[in-house]
Amino acid sequence: MLEKVILVVCDGLGDRPIKDLGWLTPLEAANTPNLDSLAAESECGMMHSLGRGFVPGSDVSHLNILGYDYEKYYSGRGTIEAAGVGLQLSDGDVALRGNFGTVNDQLIITDRRAGRINKVKALTEALDGLEIDGVTFIVKPGTAHRAAVLMRNGPSNVMRGIGLSNAIIDADPHKGDVPIRDVTPIDNTAEASFTAKVLNKFLKKSYEILKAHPLNVERQRNGEMPANYLLVRGAGKYGKVPGFKERFGFSGCCIAGGGLYKGVASFLGMAVLDVPGATALPDTDIEAKFRTAIKSLATYDFVFVHVKAADSLAEDGNFKGKRDFIEKIDKAASLFKELSKDVLLIITADHSTPCEQKSHSGDPVPILFRGHGVRVDKVTAFNERACTEGGLGFITGKDVIPQVLNLFGTLHLTGA
Amino acid sequence: MLEKVILVVCDGLGDRPIKDLGWLTPLEAANTPNLDSLAAESECGMMHSLGRGFVPGSDVSHLNILGYDYEKYYSGRGTIEAAGVGLQLSDGDVALRGNFGTVNDQLIITDRRAGRINKVKALTEALDGLEIDGVTFIVKPGTAHRAAVLMRNGPSNVMRGIGLSNAIIDADPHKGDVPIRDVTPIDNTAEASFTAKVLNKFLKKSYEILKAHPLNVERQRNGEMPANYLLVRGAGKYGKVPGFKERFGFSGCCIAGGGLYKGVASFLGMAVLDVPGATALPDTDIEAKFRTAIKSLATYDFVFVHVKAADSLAEDGNFKGKRDFIEKIDKAASLFKELSKDVLLIITADHSTPCEQKSHSGDPVPILFRGHGVRVDKVTAFNERACTEGGLGFITGKDVIPQVLNLFGTLHLTGA
Numbered sequence: 001m002l003e004k005v006i007l008v009v010c011d012g013l014g015d016r017p018i019k020d021l022g023w024l025t026p027l028e029a030a031n032t033p034n035l036d037s038l039a040a041e042s043e044c045g046m047m048h049s050l051g052r053g054f055v056p057g058s059d060v061s062h063l064n065i066l067g068y069d070y071e072k073y074y075s076g077r078g079t080i081e082a083a084g085v086g087l088q089l090s091d092g093d094v095a096l097r098g099n100f101g102t103v104n105d106q107l108i109i110t111d112r113r114a115g116r117i118n119k120v121k122a123l124t125e126a127l128d129g130l131e132i133d134g135v136t137f138i139v140k141p142g143t144a145h146r147a148a149v150l151m152r153n154g155p156s157n158v159m160r161g162i163g164l165s166n167a168i169i170d171a172d173p174h175k176g177d178v179p180i181r182d183v184t185p186i187d188n189t190a191e192a193s194f195t196a197k198v199l200n201k202f203l204k205k206s207y208e209i210l211k212a213h214p215l216n217v218e219r220q221r222n223g224e225m226p227a228n229y230l231l232v233r234g235a236g237k238y239g240k241v242p243g244f245k246e247r248f249g250f251s252g253c254c255i256a257g258g259g260l261y262k263g264v265a266s267f268l269g270m271a272v273l274d275v276p277g278a279t280a281l282p283d284t285d286i287e288a289k290f291r292t293a294i295k296s297l298a299t300y301d302f303v304f305v306h307v308k309a310a311d312s313l314a315e316d317g318n319f320k321g322k323r324d325f326i327e328k329i330d331k332a333a334s335l336f337k338e339l340s341k342d343v344l345l346i347i348t349a350d351h352s353t354p355c356e357q358k359s360h361s362g363d364p365v366p367i368l369f370r371g372h373g374v375r376v377d378k379v380t381a382f383n384e385r386a387c388t389e390g391g392l393g394f395i396t397g398k399d400v401i402p403q404v405l406n407l408f409g410t411l412h413l414t415g416a
Numbered sequence: 417m418l419e420k421v422i423l424v425v426c427d428g429l430g431d432r433p434i435k436d437l438g439w440l441t442p443l444e445a446a447n448t449p450n451l452d453s454l455a456a457e458s459e460c461g462m463m464h465s466l467g468r469g470f471v472p473g474s475d476v477s478h479l480n481i482l483g484y485d486y487e488k489y490y491s492g493r494g495t496i497e498a499a500g501v502g503l504q505l506s507d508g509d510v511a512l513r514g515n516f517g518t519v520n521d522q523l524i525i526t527d528r529r530a531g532r533i534n535k536v537k538a539l540t541e542a543l544d545g546l547e548i549d550g551v552t553f554i555v556k557p558g559t560a561h562r563a564a565v566l567m568r569n570g571p572s573n574v575m576r577g578i579g580l581s582n583a584i585i586d587a588d589p590h591k592g593d594v595p596i597r598d599v600t601p602i603d604n605t606a607e608a609s610f611t612a613k614v615l616n617k618f619l620k621k622s623y624e625i626l627k628a629h630p631l632n633v634e635r636q637r638n639g640e641m642p643a644n645y646l647l648v649r650g651a652g653k654y655g656k657v658p659g660f661k662e663r664f665g666f667s668g669c670c671i672a673g674g675g676l677y678k679g680v681a682s683f684l685g686m687a688v689l690d691v692p693g694a695t696a697l698p699d700t701d702i703e704a705k706f707r708t709a710i711k712s713l714a715t716y717d718f719v720f721v722h723v724k725a726a727d728s729l730a731e732d733g734n735f736k737g738k739r740d741f742i743e744k745i746d747k748a749a750s751l752f753k754e755l756s757k758d759v760l761l762i763i764t765a766d767h768s769t770p771c772e773q774k775s776h777s778g779d780p781v782p783i784l785f786r787g788h789g790v791r792v793d794k795v796t797a798f799n800e801r802a803c804t805e806g807g808l809g810f811i812t813g814k815d816v817i818p819q820v821l822n823l824f825g826t827l828h829l830t831g832a
Contacts, residue, residue: 016789050830052811053818057831070831077832234832354789360829362822384791385807394809
């Protein structure tokens with residue numbers, strides 16, 4: 001009987017045939033005896049995480065794969081980033097992600113990452129808790145130059161019917177050597193124009209605070225770029241999201257190096273485990289992650305493991321690096337070969353990232369389900385072409401959790 | 417890197433197994449070494465142009481395959497026919513297709529095509545520009561006995577809030593030896609009843625004009641049937657359709673013998689090329705069409721080629737003729753074997769037309785994508801059964817253009 005689930009998502013795993021790999025994809029070119037032998041014990045298929053004809057961003061593809069239809073639960077990356085840095089979101093909050101950047105006196109952006117400043121906690125503390133027109137700004141550091149900004153509406157506004165909106169244009173122009181942008185509303189609602197107005201006031205006030213901040217004074221003295229402007233983007237409005245356990249009955253945890261994936265897990269109420277050596281970089285300790293995943297089955301029902309670097313290597317066009325990193329995944333995957341069939345093991349990707357294109361694409365990715373009850377098919381290799389012959393056929397990200405529940409026998413009956 | 421696209425649609429190519437062909441389909445029975453070798457270099461699959469459970473008309477299947485969801489962009493064949501004869505449609509126009517037919521004095525239809533009259537330009541000129549109750553009728557000849565009729569609302573009506581509607585029953589009863597029909601509204605809107613009323617007045621007036629027209633007087637003197645009644649059908653209401661280039665970034669052109677396909681292309685703002693020898697009949701010069709397609713890549717980004725006769729032969733139940741015509745397509749397709757992989761070649765059909773049924777069916781059709789970046793699969797024959805094993809799986813017409821954009825890397829990112 002199935003008792004537990006491990007879901008491994010290898011970011012950007014899918015690819016296209018590459019001439020220098022003999023017209024194989026990196027996954028096909030990699031030597032993957034362990035993944036292949038897992039595939040041989042599995043029911044395989046192909047997955048479009050958002051459906052055909054979509055190029056998935058990492059946030060929405062993970063939401064879909066984890067059973068949360070992004071069209072219903074996603075309103076912008078900001079909410080996920082805010083959850084990822086540990087903020088507790090409330091209904092009606094608007095959250096943004098941000099970079100600390102450098103602007104000159106004419107407010108031209110000279111560096112979007114303030115020379116890749118590494119520690120911004122002192123800066124976020126200087127901004128955290130500011131209140132403007134009844135809206136409180138909660139500001140927390142992310143990794144490196146990043147921060148999360150939460151706008152929480154105060155009771156006086158709520159009483160007067162003034163709400164917040166995510167229908168605003170980013171302040172971040174997404175490139176350097178241009179002036180910072182005023183935040184402007186996208187639609188004609190009072191909420192959007194109020195939110196834009198308050199956020200602009202906050203950003204102006206923040207600039208004054210950051211400009212004068214001792215850390216920046218010192219950075220300039222040392223010839224470093226001051227982190228004097230908070231470039232915000234990706235506004236999302238939080239509406240109550242029912243937790244993963246509440247919806248599906250599984251206590252869940254997440255093992256990931258990358259902040260976004262921890263954010264998605266937090267957003268869904270999963271525990272986020274800390275695994276030493278999980279860096280989200282090619283040097284990451286995949287074996288430690290997989291070993292922790294297996295151990296965590298003692299505590300959690302559903303373990304979501306994210307492995308990042310295949311995607312980053314593909315975005316750099318480094319197809320050999322991607323192939324080699326896949327071999328590293330494969331080596332670690334030998335740990336799963338002895339896994340009891342009472343554990344449903346799912347291995348897949350969130351999307352393809354073709355090395356030639358250096359960005360996400362809409363090509364489907366392989367997926368395998370291994371465990372008690374699956375209809376093991378004839379596929380004996382885990383890759384983009386072998387799995388097209390799998391018993392699952394073509395599925396979408398939204399099909400994954402229903403198939404898990406189906407195998408567990410907990411999917412509800414329609415009709416009678 | 418992909419630079420250009422050729423899309424070849426072989427009308428009605430799909431079929432069902434036929435006893436006299438050894439239980440093969442005409443496509444399977446045909447000797448098609450060139451299509452098969454193209455398939456071997458391709459990613460293949462099966463397509464339902466409108467999705468499973470639909471028998472596609474040629475107009476809507478082409479709209480879907482060309483990226484225009486027919487449920488959004490199609491409101492009746494009339495608009496496409498009108499575009500096909502070169503009319504510039506405006507928002508709010510209602511367009512109809514028509515035949516010149518023959519009625520007797522009791523208004524019984526004695527021939528729906530007026531003895532297949534061949535030249536109707538003098539007749540359409542006699543009707544073109546009539547104005548009734550503030551609505552102008554623009555009438556242009558189509559091929560043979562056909563015409564297109566455009567109803568354009570005048571400013572006085574618009575100011576008074578009186579619009580036109582396509583919710584009307586055809587005047588054409590679609591068979592002979594019955595009385596002509598009054599146009600009647602389908603729904604209870606003021607627009608529909610106004611449109612029906614004005615159109616009936618127009619048809620009555622047209623009858624008077626046509627009856628007395630010198631061409632008809634002469635025809636009767638020669639013992640020919642007078643083309644004395646305009647039988648209209650297929651009302652469509654035009655709403656602004658964004659052009660193919662505007663939507664997808666490709667300058668497009670169309671190479672077709674059949675008027676409908678040129679109409680679809682015009683409707684989408686594609687250029688319609690004239691290829692001598694392209695007749696839409698079995699005698700058509702397919703090689704000239706394919707050669708022109710390849711040459712046109714110098715001028716256009718996306719070349720849509722339509723080949724008609726497999727469908728017409730199947731509608732006649734002529735399975736050997738269909739098989740032989742497919743061999744003619746195959747011979748011409750040898751021209752594509754040397755095509756650079758920088759050109760994405762797509763070969764498919766709009767629907768199946770089983771020779772035994774003699775009409776369109778909902779059976780899926782094979783499709784191949786050949787060019788840089790595709791995941792070439794193991795399919796080595798281009799037909800209805802071999803392509804079920806293709807790497808694309810089962811797609812719909814609506815998936816075609818997104819897959820093109822995906823391979824070009826221009827499909828937009830969802831999420832972040």
